[in-house]
Amino acid sequence: xxxxxxxxxxxxxxxxxxxxDETGGIRLTRSACPAVAIPAFTGDVxxxxxxxxxxxxxxxxxxxxxxxxxTCNSATDPMTVTATFEVQARRxxxxxxxxxxxxxFATVMRxxxxxxxxxxxxxxxRFADGQLRASAxxxxxxxxxxxxxxxxxxxxxxxxxxxxxxxxxAAVDPMTDPAVRAAVQKASFELxxxxxxxxxxxxxNATR
Numbered sequence: 375x376x377x378x379x380x381x382x383x384x385x386x387x388x389x390x391x392x393x394x395d396e397t398g399g400i401r402l403t404r405s406a407c408p409a410v411a412i413p414a415f416t417g418d419v420x421x422x423x424x425x426x427x428x429x430x431x432x433x434x435x436x437x438x439x440x441x442x443x444x445t446c447n448s449a450t451d452p453m454t455v456t457a458t459f460e461v462q463a464r465r466x467x468x469x470x471x472x473x474x475x476x477x478x479f480a481t482v483m484r485x486x487x488x489x490x491x492x493x494x495x496x497x498x499x500r501f502a503d504g505q506l507r508a509s510a511x512x513x514x515x516x517x518x519x520x521x522x523x524x525x526x527x528x529x530x531x532x533x534x535x536x537x538x539x540x541x542x543x544a545a546v547d548p549m550t551d552p553a554v555r556a557a558v559q560k561a562s563f564e565l566x567x568x569x570x571x572x573x574x575x576x577x578x579n580a581t582r
Contacts, residue, residue: 406448406561407455408446408518409444410455415571416579417569418436418579419476443459453517456513457514457567461499461510462508468505476569478496478497478512479567482564484562490563514567
């Protein structure tokens with residue numbers, strides 16, 4: 375499911391800035407820390423009453439993952455990356471106090487295709503008596519090998535080499551080199567967070 379839904383950026387974990395260096399080029403910096411993202415179609419979940427119905431009038435609760443942020447400690451090996459987020463939920467009708475428990479996943483991906491690890495947790499959203507809306511904070515953590523997320527020295531040198539106007543390859547993007555591109559992809563990690571959906575729930579999100 376995640377392999378189909380996630381559109382992992384090839385430069386995941388890279389941070390760019392627009393500072394110009396003394397040669398007139400643009401400086402590119404890369405962090406070994408994994409990027410954090412919500413895979414397509416997994417950022418919200420809808421429950422129905424009755425469960426088998428998919429009519430709008432049968433919608434019971436809709437929940438969404440929002441405010442996703444991450445912190446990363448790249449001073450240790452393995453690195454620890456922590457994602458914090460908020461689940462916001464709305465029920466169709468006000469009623470007595472109620473708790474809704476929602477499963478979610480935290481998956482570490484490498485190069486956009488390889489699942490390194492996956493954990494499934496549960497978050498409880500509590501509706502107060504008579505309230506339509508509720509929210510709850512969530513958190514997911516993972517570890518990533520610093521060595522695996524670090525580019526080889528020769529690739530780093532290629533990416534960071536200063537190019538002056540007039541040089542033969544001054545206008546050539548080093549990422550067009552298949553070997554450089556493959557090395558960057560191999561060293562790029564993501565922590566993906568989303569609701570742990572059933573096939574029916576995923577299909578509903580993808581086709582609604």
